[in-house]
Structure formats: C-alpha cells, structure tokens
Amino acid sequence: MPAILPRIKEKRIFMNTLDQFLAAAEHPERYAAKLKSEGASIIAFLCSYTPEELIHAAGLHPMRLFGTRGPIMRADGHLQAYCCSLARGTLEQALAGDLSFLDGAVFPHTCDTIQRLSDIWRLNTSFGFFADVVLPVKLDSKSAQDYFADVLGRFKAELEEWTGREITEDSLRRSIETFNAVRSSLERLYRLRSADPGIMAGSRMAAVIRGSMIMDRNELPGMLDRLIEEAESGIYREPPGKDKKRLILSGGICDHPDFYTALEDSGGVVAWDDLCTGSRFFNGTTETSGNLPAALARRYSRRLICPAKHLSTTARAERLLEIVREHRADGVIFFLLKFCDPHAFDYPWLKEFLEKHNVPNTLIEVEHQLPPEGQLKTRLETFIQTL
Amino acid sequence: MTKNNGLHGKTSPPIAMNKRMKDIMTEYYIEAKTAYQTGKKVAWITSGGPVEPLIALDIIPVYPENHGAMIGASKMGADLCERAEAMGYSGDLCSYARADIASAVIDGGPIGGLPRPDMLVACNNICGTVIKWYEALARYFQAPLFIFDTPMCHRDYHQESKDYVMKQVLELIAFLEEASGAKFDYDRMSEVGRLSIEAQHLWKEVLDTAMERPSPMTAFDGFYHLALIVTLRGKAVTVEYYRELLAEMKERVALGIGAVQNERYRLMWDNLPIWYRLKWLSRKFAEHDAALVADTYNTAWCRSLRYIDENDFLGSMAEGYSRMYLNLAVDQMAESIIEMAGKYSIDGLVMHSNRSCKPYSFGQYDIQRMVRERLGIPCMMIESHMVDERSFSEAQAETRIDAFMELIMEREK
Numbered sequence: 001m002p003a004i005l006p007r008i009k010e011k012r013i014f015m016n017t018l019d020q021f022l023a024a025a026e027h028p029e030r031y032a033a034k035l036k037s038e039g040a041s042i043i044a045f046l047c048s049y050t051p052e053e054l055i056h057a058a059g060l061h062p063m064r065l066f067g068t069r070g071p072i073m074r075a076d077g078h079l080q081a082y083c084c085s086l087a088r089g090t091l092e093q094a095l096a097g098d099l100s101f102l103d104g105a106v107f108p109h110t111c112d113t114i115q116r117l118s119d120i121w122r123l124n125t126s127f128g129f130f131a132d133v134v135l136p137v138k139l140d141s142k143s144a145q146d147y148f149a150d151v152l153g154r155f156k157a158e159l160e161e162w163t164g165r166e167i168t169e170d171s172l173r174r175s176i177e178t179f180n181a182v183r184s185s186l187e188r189l190y191r192l193r194s195a196d197p198g199i200m201a202g203s204r205m206a207a208v209i210r211g212s213m214i215m216d217r218n219e220l221p222g223m224l225d226r227l228i229e230e231a232e233s234g235i236y237r238e239p240p241g242k243d244k245k246r247l248i249l250s251g252g253i254c255d256h257p258d259f260y261t262a263l264e265d266s267g268g269v270v271a272w273d274d275l276c277t278g279s280r281f282f283n284g285t286t287e288t289s290g291n292l293p294a295a296l297a298r299r300y301s302r303r304l305i306c307p308a309k310h311l312s313t314t315a316r317a318e319r320l321l322e323i324v325r326e327h328r329a330d331g332v333i334f335f336l337l338k339f340c341d342p343h344a345f346d347y348p349w350l351k352e353f354l355e356k357h358n359v360p361n362t363l364i365e366v367e368h369q370l371p372p373e374g375q376l377k378t379r380l381e382t383f384i385q386t387l
Numbered sequence: 388m389t390k391n392n393g394l395h396g397k398t399s400p401p402i403a404m405n406k407r408m409k410d411i412m413t414e415y416y417i418e419a420k421t422a423y424q425t426g427k428k429v430a431w432i433t434s435g436g437p438v439e440p441l442i443a444l445d446i447i448p449v450y451p452e453n454h455g456a457m458i459g460a461s462k463m464g465a466d467l468c469e470r471a472e473a474m475g476y477s478g479d480l481c482s483y484a485r486a487d488i489a490s491a492v493i494d495g496g497p498i499g500g501l502p503r504p505d506m507l508v509a510c511n512n513i514c515g516t517v518i519k520w521y522e523a524l525a526r527y528f529q530a531p532l533f534i535f536d537t538p539m540c541h542r543d544y545h546q547e548s549k550d551y552v553m554k555q556v557l558e559l560i561a562f563l564e565e566a567s568g569a570k571f572d573y574d575r576m577s578e579v580g581r582l583s584i585e586a587q588h589l590w591k592e593v594l595d596t597a598m599e600r601p602s603p604m605t606a607f608d609g610f611y612h613l614a615l616i617v618t619l620r621g622k623a624v625t626v627e628y629y630r631e632l633l634a635e636m637k638e639r640v641a642l643g644i645g646a647v648q649n650e651r652y653r654l655m656w657d658n659l660p661i662w663y664r665l666k667w668l669s670r671k672f673a674e675h676d677a678a679l680v681a682d683t684y685n686t687a688w689c690r691s692l693r694y695i696d697e698n699d700f701l702g703s704m705a706e707g708y709s710r711m712y713l714n715l716a717v718d719q720m721a722e723s724i725i726e727m728a729g730k731y732s733i734d735g736l737v738m739h740s741n742r743s744c745k746p747y748s749f750g751q752y753d754i755q756r757m758v759r760e761r762l763g764i765p766c767m768m769i770e771s772h773m774v775d776e777r778s779f780s781e782a783q784a785e786t787r788i789d790a791f792m793e794l795i796m797e798r799e800k
C-alpha cells in the first residue's frame with residue numbers, strides 16, 4: 001500500500017488540526033475528560049434538532065452521543081431487541097458508566113424511540129440536568145413556528161434555572177454566530193470535497209463532522225478555517241483514485257469511518273450526503289437579529305428535513321434529487337439503521353422517486369456494527385459496477 | 388368467543404350485543420364504501436384523532452387502524468405485510484401500517500379495501516408512525532393531509548402546547564371546510580361533542596363492570612366492543628349501543644355470569660391485542676381460571692374525559708387529545724397501570740411486547756419493574772407483531788403463560 005508512507009509523514013507535521021478531529025471523533029471520552037479538567041459542564045444530545053446554540057449560550061458544552069460499537073447488555077433490561085442500536089447503544093454507555101463525564105442530557109422530540117429513551121434515561125440515570133424539548137413535528141405552519149419558538153423559550157428558562165445564570169441576548173447572539181461559522185465552514189469543506197473528492201478521505205471528512213459535534217465550539221471556527229486552508233494546500237490529499245463513482249449517502253447517522261474506506265476501495269466516493277451526521281447538521285444559517293429563539297426556530301424548520309418531521313409529503317425526495325443533480329452524483333446509497341422507523345418509512349418512496357428520475361440506488365441496512373468487510377465490499381462493488 | 392364444550396377453556400355464553408355490533412359496523416362500512424354514490428365525503432383518520440369536527444360536518448371517518456385490526460382478526464395480516472415488504476417497507480415497521488398500505492394498493496383485506504379518502508387527518512398523540520403512514524397515503528391517493536400535532540406531554544402539560552393545539556383545532560376546521568366544501572356549524576358541533584362525551588362515559592362504565600367478581604366481560608370482549616367508541620364517537624347510535632351494552636353487562640353481574648366461569652385469577656393486559664390470536668389467548672387463560680379483566684388499550688378511549696369540558700368541547704378537546712395514554716411518560720403509564728391494578732383487583736400483568744408499536748412497548752421493562760416493586764405481582768411478556776401472524780410463536784407463548792400462571796397460583800396459596 002503505497003499510500004501509507006505519505007500519510008505517516010503528514011501526520012507528523014500536521015498533528016494539530018485534522019488529527020485533533022480524528023482523536024476527538026475516535027475517543028470522545030478522552031476529549032470530554034480534558035474539557036472537564038478545564039471546568040466544563042457537558043450536556044449530551046442525540047439529535048441534530050437539538051438547539052445547541054442555547055446550551056452553548058448557557059455556558060455549557062453540548063456533546064453529541066453516537067452509541068457504542070461494542071456489545072449491548074445492560075440496555076437489554078430496558079429496551080427490547082427491536083429497538084434501534086443508536087438508542088440501545090447510548091443507553092448502554094450511560095448504564096455502563098462510560099458517560100460519567102456528563103452533567104446532563106437533552107432530548108428533543110425526534111422519533112417514537114427517542115421519546116421513550118428519554119423517559120427511560122430520566123428514570124435510570126442521574127446526571128443532573130435533564131430536559132425534554134418537545135419540538136413540533138410539523139414544520140409547515142405559522143402556529144408550529146410560534147410553538148417552536150415558545151418551546152425554545154421554555155428550554156432556555158430551564159437552562160437558566162439549572163445554571164443559575166441568565167442567557168443574555170448578547171451571549172445567545174454570539175453562540176449563534178459561532179454555530180453559523182462552524183456550519184458554513186463545514187459546508188465549504190464539503191463543497192471543496194465535492195468538487196475534488198481526492199482532497200481528503202471520506203473517513204476523515206466524517207471525523208471532522210463528528211468532531212464538530214464533540215469539540216470545544218469556541219475553538220472550532222478557527223480550527224476549521226485552518227483545516228480548510230491545509231486541505232486546499234493539498235496536504236490531506238489521497239492518492240488519486242481513477243474514475244471513482246460519485247455517490248450520495250442518505251440516511252440517519254453514519255458512525256462508521258470504515259464504511260467510507262470500504263466504499264473508496266470499491267471504486268466509489270461519497271460526493272455529498274443527506275445524513276444527520278452530515279449535511280442535515282450544517283444546512284442553513286440562523287439570523288442574528290430580531291427575536292433570537294424565533295430565528296433559531298426558523299433555521300431548524302427550514303434546514304434539510306429529517307424524516308421524523310413533516311414539511312410536505314414530497315419535500316425530502318425533491319431535496320434528495322436536487323442534491324443528486326447539484327453534485328452530479330452517479331447514484332445514491334441509502335444507509336439505514338435497522339429498526340429506525342422514520343427512515344424505513346421514507347425508503348420505498350425515495351427509491352421509487354429516484355428510479356423515476358433514473359437515479360440508481362441501493363440500500364445498506366446496518367446495526368451497531370457494519371456487515372462483515374468482505375460482504376460489504378461485494379455489495380458495494382456490485383452496485384458500483386452497475387453505474 | 389369460545390363455546391364451553393367442557394373440554395377447553397371455560398368461557399361463558401357470548402355477549403348478546405356482539406350481533407348488534409356486527410350490524411352497526413357492517414352498515415357503517417357499507418355507507419362508507421358507497422359514499423361516492425351518495426356524495427358524502429370520506430376522511431381517513433387515526434384512532435386517537437379528533438373525529439368530532441368531522442362528524443359535525445357529516446364527513447364519514449374511516450380508520451385504517453380499525454381496518455388493520457379486521458385484517459389481523461381475519462388472519463390476512465401476514466400476506467398483506469409480505470406484500471408491503473415487497474414494496475420496500477421493512478418488516479420491522481408497524482404491521483397496521485404495512486397491512487393497510489398494501490391493502491390500499493390491491494384493494495385487499497376482508498372488505499375488499501377501504502373507500503378512497505377525500506382527505507386525511509393524522510394525529511400523532513399515539514405515535515410518529517402515523518405521520519409517515521399518512522404521508523405515504525397522501526402521496527398514493529393524492530389527497531390533502533392535515534397533521535394534528537399534539538406535542539408529547541411526558542410528565543407535564545404545558546400552556547404553549549395547549550395554545551398550539553387550540554390553534555390547530557381552528558386550522559383543522561378550516562381544512563375540513565375546504566376539503567369537504569361544507570360550512571362548519573358550531574351548534575351541531577356542540578351536540579356532537581356532547582354525544583362523544585356521553586359515549587365515552589358509557590364506555591367507561593362498561594369497562595368498570597369488570598371490577599365485579601366474576602367480571603361479566605374480559606379485555607378481549609372489550610377489544611371487540613371498542614370499535615364504535617373509536618370509529619363512531621359523536622354519533623347517537625354509539626351512545627345507544629353502549630347504553631344497551633352496559634345494561635347487558637349489569638344484567639350479567641346481577642345474574643353472576645362471569646366471562647370466565649370459575650374466575651379465580653384476575654389479570655391485566657398491556658398494549659394492543661394480538662388480533663389473530665384473541666380466541667386462542669382467551670381460551671388459554673380461561674383454562675387456568677384466569678380472566679383478563681382490565682387493560683390499558685380499551686381504557687385509552689375514556690381516560691381523557693377528565694380533561695374535557697362538557698359545555699365547551701371544542702375549547703377543551705386540545706387538552707383531551709394531547710393527554711392520551713401513549714402521549715405520556717413511561718412513569719406516568721406505570722402509575723396508571725398500578726392504579727388500575729388496584730381498582731380491578733389484579734393478580735398479574737400480561738404485557739404484549741408489540742414489535743409493531745414502539746411507543747407502546749419501549750418502557751415496558753421499566754413499567755414491569757415499577758409494578759413488581761409496588762405491588763409485588765407477577766408480570767409476563769409475550770412478543771408479536773399485532774397483525775402479522777408470522778411473528779408469533781404459539782409454543783413459546785404457551786410455555787410462558789403456563790409458567791406465569793403457576794407463579795400466580797403459588798402466590799395465592
């Protein structure tokens with residue numbers, strides 16, 4: 001593997017940017033320990049609709065959880081085996097004591113599973129702060145918008161009560177600016193990579209996104225600027241793979257760096273995605289003037305829709321097709337977690353819609369572990385050969 | 388109902404009103420299926436949905452979930468679910484939704500499919516599944532969809548949620564007016580609201596007769612007689628029906644007729660019925676002299692009464708519909724079960740771990756633990772998909788029921 005040598009060389013020189021993301025993504029608990037030693041209070045979340053800006057403005061550190069890739073045992077006593085591995089895996093970590101660095105958790109309304117996980121979490125853990133943020137499910141009406149802003153107002157008050165500190169207009173505005181900067185940097189990086197996928201390996205791009213949901217938000221904008229500069233200078237460049245097929249990854253979360261590697265080895269590359277751990281996370285910016293909770297509500301309602309929310313009956317498929325066209329993709333891979341209802345319900349329709357528009361697609365269903373490497377590669381290669 | 392032939396489960400003669408129920412439902416489905424001839428509008432609506440404004444507008448409500456139950460009871464679920472899987476729907480999804488979506492495409496099921504909807508109303512006070520299910524229906528039928536969004540209450544019911552749902556009541560009325568072309572009559576609405584409340588009261592009284600020993604009915608009887616409170620609440624026929632059913636139950640009580648002869652043990656059921664095994668299960672428990680006298684499903688259609696104002700149905704329905712059983716937190720569900728267990732003198736809890744219904748099933752282990760701690764009664768679980776009979780293992784269920792009943796008998800000694 002000739003690629004190994006230059007990679008090792010880069011590592012030594014640029015230890016402090018990409019590698020920081022890789023380290024945080026791979027070992028969030030170590031990163032959390034470091035934050036804690038600096039006095040941070042860490043609030044966990046599991047969903048890209050979490051109003052992280054408010055948590056940050058309260059002086060707390062929002063950290064996304066992704067579940068475990070290890071065995072699930074303790075959670076079995078609370079969640080049946082037909083529950084998605086994200087919910088089970090996260091509960092497992094909490095019950096096993098792997099999340100002792102947490103000061104609390106927040107559960108926005110997502111799917112049925114998360115609603116129940118929230119109750120079970122509250123009844124079986126004792127982290128300090130806990131909140132349900134019961135967001136509206138439909139995002140297409142004025143009354144839903146107003147309710148959204150009201151719910152954020154309630155959450156803000158709950159944070160204030162717990163910290164004993166007011167979240168000022170200024171601090172919230174600064175937080176919004178920070179998150180806007182992070183989101184637009186991530187989008188810039190995605191665009192650079194869409195134009196030239198060799199700029200950085202997919203598994204590394206995924207670590208950057210994941211790291212951005214874990215690391216110190218105050219440092220992130222600067223780090224991402226640096227990372228983009230470095231990426232543009234070509235230091236993270238992968239050896240050119242010839243004629244890689246451009247694919248869109250669509251689904252909930254993809255917490256499997258190995259998947260990107262397997263795909264690249266099979267002749268494909270993720271040119272863009274429609275994932276919670278991807279473009280759904282950074283899509284759209286929040287206005288920084290006027291009523292700020294209302295502005296947050298607007299951004300969360302207008303961004304790329306998740307299937308657990310309702311905008312219209314066709315919005316998701318249309319946006320997915322736009323993504324395919326904008327990024328000149330050769331096909332779509334649906335990457336779905338087993339037992340994830342919202343995504344499983346959308347799949348037949350998305351598939352049909354794509355087929356109507358001659359976009360080849362395939363489905364990969366995973367639990368907390370990927371299918372065995374050989375099997376996965378065969379499936380990917382078979383799909384890619386048809387493109 | 389099983390006949391008592393002296394060999395199998397010891398159950399009493401069937402409830403006389405069973406026949407009347409069948410007639411009303413047949414009439415109702417004929418009316419719905421001929422709506423295209425009579426010019427009436429048809430709306431598909433979820434079981435926990437706000438149906439009263441539809442009745443007030445003379446729109447015929449049709450319930451895919453009731454249809455799902457019929458599909459299950461006639462054991463057509465596995466075939467339809469399989470068809471849905473061939474369309475790309477995962478076998479892990481709600482089997483009501485799978486069976487109904489497949490049946491829509493091929494006009495399948497026991498009544499040859501449901502009448503085409505002119506409009507769709509989905510209320511998420513029971514689950515998020517209905518949102519996805521109705522989106523699929525809206526695309527397939529090209530029908531307008533109204534989502535009645537009732538934020539989950541968990542532990543508390545908040546003012547902002549109340550305001551939001553109240554606004555949606557008005558939006559719903561505007562939507563229905565537009566989709567039906569009729570004008571909403573607020574006086575008619577008050578009357579419909581009154582009838583709905585009255586029917587819910589009667590339904591509650593019917594279920595309360597199960598507090599008697601022996602109980603004149605079981606939860607399994609309830610699953611059958613539930614159909615009207617779900618589909619036709621707000622109609623006079625429903626009030627009449629439950630009045631008569633209540634009279635029959637009271638008569639059975641007076642005569643000492645128990646649904647299970649020699650009723651010795653009183654059990655409670657949690658979650659939706661396993662539609663294709665109702666008979667089998669009721670016989671199985673009856674063999675052990677056990678009657679399932681209470682459950683969390685039948686009671687879902689009267690537990691909101693406490694939030695509804697008889698003199699202001701429209702103004703109070705937001706709260707009533709939001710505080711549905713499945714829209715509460717797990718610990719509140721447990722409280723409700725513990726309360727019912729006391730009220731109905733329950734000896735054991737039978738939980739249906741329903742792969743179809745995640746919001747109903749996740750949390751059951753915690754509920755079990757709370758029930759055991761507080762009441763010390765045995766609990767058991769049976770796993771299935773409520774209308775997909777491929778998921779049910781009779782042998783396993785049988786072993787579990789036997790072991791569970793042994794535990795209960797031990798305790799009674």
Ligand code: SF4
Nearest residue numbers: 084086111113340341
């Ligand atoms: S949206 Fe899907 S993956 Fe996410 S928690 Fe819900 S069921 Fe699990």
Ligand code: SF4
Nearest residue numbers: 481513514516743744
């Ligand atoms: S069974 Fe459960 S998931 Fe299915 S429609 Fe009913 S409440 Fe929803």
